[in-house]
Amino acid sequence: MADFRPGAPDQQSFLNELLDSRLLIETGVPGVYGRGGDFEEVHLRVARMITRAGAPDRPERISFPPLLPRRDLETVGYLKSFPHLAASIFAFSGTEQQAAEQYDRASRHEDWSEFQLMTELVLTPAACYPVYPAIAARGRLPAGGVTVDAGSAYVFRHEPSGDPARMQMFHQREIVRIGEPETVAAWRDTWRDRAVELLRGIGLDARFDIASDPFFGRSGRMLAASQREQELKFEVVVQIAGPEPTAVASFNYHQDHFATAYGIELADGGGAHTACLGFGLERIALALFRIHGLEVETWPAAVRGELWSA
């Protein structure tokens, strides 16, 4: 199983403060937390602020549950790049006797995995993944392509950590653009500036950076270098806790990867490009609590005004 990665000392102490103030609630598994009322409220307010910022683009809203058909994970090749982060759903299938044996072992906290079989579902690793097959199923894109606001979606990454900003299950506030290459690139550039402005508007010292994904294994290092060289991934980073700033938003330009996998075609029959933008809602909330303090009532009026404005 994935090794636990301890947090840096100030990440660990920040986590302890969050737990003591009941903004986060321990479940016993690192990176899987309950959230107290103020944390939840802030994370919902950040999501709404992003909705307001994206409204001029008049996106279509489609929300997906945190489960993805296994076939889609297979189709897009996720297991090539990120086998270490993926998770699949297993379930019971068997007789009453097997169910009884499974229950007995589980009661003793022993291994009951042999009674579980792989299902058709996996945990969604990125909020944009279910969007591509849904749009592909409609046939050719309308002129100008489509913008999908995929809302706040739970995603999973199998990386237990002591850094509160590295959760295993968290919300991506996700927007997807599908269309002609230049349209998609222009959309991404608009949002890059918009995202930095938005985050600065709530008092976060946000800056923009070229980035790469945590690809698996030796060949992954080459993939990461190529991704940087082609500037396919941007991030907005903010100092939360730890030795380095943390990414709180990420822009991924997939070129024709998803469009080819699902056969998404432009209005004229040409191949589409796709890009997505995901804000990490828990990370933004954590940054706000870290910078403005654990009590929302004491936050600067301008920050509260921005978040509670509608």
Place this chain on the structure above:
Amino acid sequence: MADFRPGAPDQQSFLNELLDSRLLIETGVPGVYGRGGDFEEVHLRVARMITRAGAPDRPERISFPPLLPRRDLETVGYLKSFPHLAASIFAFSGTEQQAAEQYDRASRHEDWSEFQLMTELVLTPAACYPVYPAIAARGRLPAGGVTVDAGSAYVFRHEPSGDPARMQMFHQREIVRIGEPETVAAWRDTWRDRAVELLRGIGLDARFDIASDPFFGRSGRMLAASQREQELKFEVVVQIAGPEPTAVASFNYHQDHFATAYGIELADGGGAHTACLGFGLERIALALFRIHGLEVETWPAAVRGELWSA
């Protein structure tokens, strides 16, 4: 694996209408749907209406992700009653060579289950489950016990169906009461009336019923009979589609089951009782679309007023 249960003819035709109007979006797995903007908006509005109704109780808000530590599922004995509905999370652990083999098989849509090992996590089967260990960890209850508003939480039931009201992944709008037996019973009775009123207020012909859970196997039939006899489970049912009304809210009185499992004690050291109330948000949204029509703009003003009132 769980057998697909086809919907009744009018359930199937209702599902087709929902898909045609893009209120629901197919993923390829029955019971796992994307949701269009209007569906999402209605489901959020119903959740807020319930929040307003519960505000007088001044609940503590705690939200949990859709994953539960496996140990908790084991501790509460879920696999005794519902092995057929449970799901566990598996993930990869292995070498680069094994990852490559896993990827190759997945690319060909062949079986890659042997590379997946059981993790510490399962899918949350009921939104109240993570609440009990969190409250137990605080020590004895305060006088009067606690009321927890667990918000809108995703839960999973492994039961693929053609009935749109029987989803595998859906939101429970969940509230939990923990305290002395008579306090918990009184809370449940208050909410029973409140829930029926709330749903009638948005034009649903809701009525209250004594119910039982879908326990597994032959011994399950006895558990269900005993549950009915002791009136431990109530439901509020509404006619959506199909031959029978569908449960859209459910009240479960657990007596000392969870309190004993986690050692939750009253202020005076006595044993606590627990009860929970879950509204099925997708089912309520489906009932609204079924009864008032697929276009929200044409719904009765009183219903819109109730839902959009804050």
